[in-house]
Amino acid sequence: MALAPKFAGQKLASTAIQPKAVHTLELYLDYVCxxxxxxFTTLYSTPLRTTLLTKYSDRVVTIFRQQIQPWHPSSTLVHEAAYAVQKLDATKFYAFSAALFEQQKAFFDGSVVNETRNATYKRLAKIAGSVGVDEGKVYRLLEISDKPGEDGALNTGNGVTDDVKVQVKANRMTGVHVTPTVVFDGVVNNEISSGWTVEQWEEWLEKNVR
Structure with a gap:
């Protein structure tokens, strides 16, 4: 859980120096939303990204929280692909996310309804390959076997199932439902809208990140 700078004293420190806390900006996003x-595009593909990484780099940490929306069955699959990318090369997570968001319509309900699960994984692995992550390794983490596991188990999951479980548990504890949801210093901020311009973001950051 994030800790607001004004509560920095709550951090256990081993010295008499006042412990430092920075702001945390958490973005709960779904790839098919x-x-x-x-x-995401406003924050990542505009000058706002540079602003966050330079002007505010010592005062705010921005976190992409993957929020699976189960009423879209493909939501789980696309998020699994992102976990596979993180497992193989965490530095490519944002690049993969950008590429996936650009192609998100290819994973909407109507686009995958007649496609097998592993076929969808293969398309996702190809996107990962386009940003420099080994396509074959991504697919191997995602592929679901059609052979029974030990003791005849048929719900064995794949190479990222445990990662999905951890994130889903954490998100449930936060109580996030809709996407996108922005959490600032541990508190949901309903003021921030997906329709905000770069200028609106910059105004908000100037006011709230000190």
């Missing part, structure tokens, strides 16, 4: 794509 058009509004999530809009917010």
């Amino acid at each position: 058009p509004f999530s794509a809009k917010l």
Whole structure:
């Protein structure tokens, strides 16, 4: 859980120096949510990204929280692909996310309804390959076997199932439902909208990140 700078004293420190806490900006996004794509694009594909990485780099940490929306069955699959990318090369997570958001319509309900699960994984692995992650390794982490596991088990999952479980548990504890949801210093901020412009973001950052 994030810790607001004004509560920095709550951090256990081994010296008499006042412990430092920075702001935390958490973005709960779903890869098949058009509004999530809009917010992500504003933060990642505009000068705002540079602003966050330079002007505010010592005062705010921005975190992409993967929020699976189960009423879209493909949501789980696309998020699994992102976990596979993180497992293989964490430095490519944001690049993969950008590429996936650009192609998100290819994973909407109507686009995958007649496709097998592993076929969807193969397309996702190809996107990972386009940003420099080994396509074959991504697919091997995602592939679901059609052979029974030990003791005849048929619900064995794949190479990222445990990662999904951890994130889903954490998100449930936060109580996030809709996407996108922005949490600032541990508190949901309903003021921030997916429709915000770069200028609106910059104004908000100037006011709240000190």
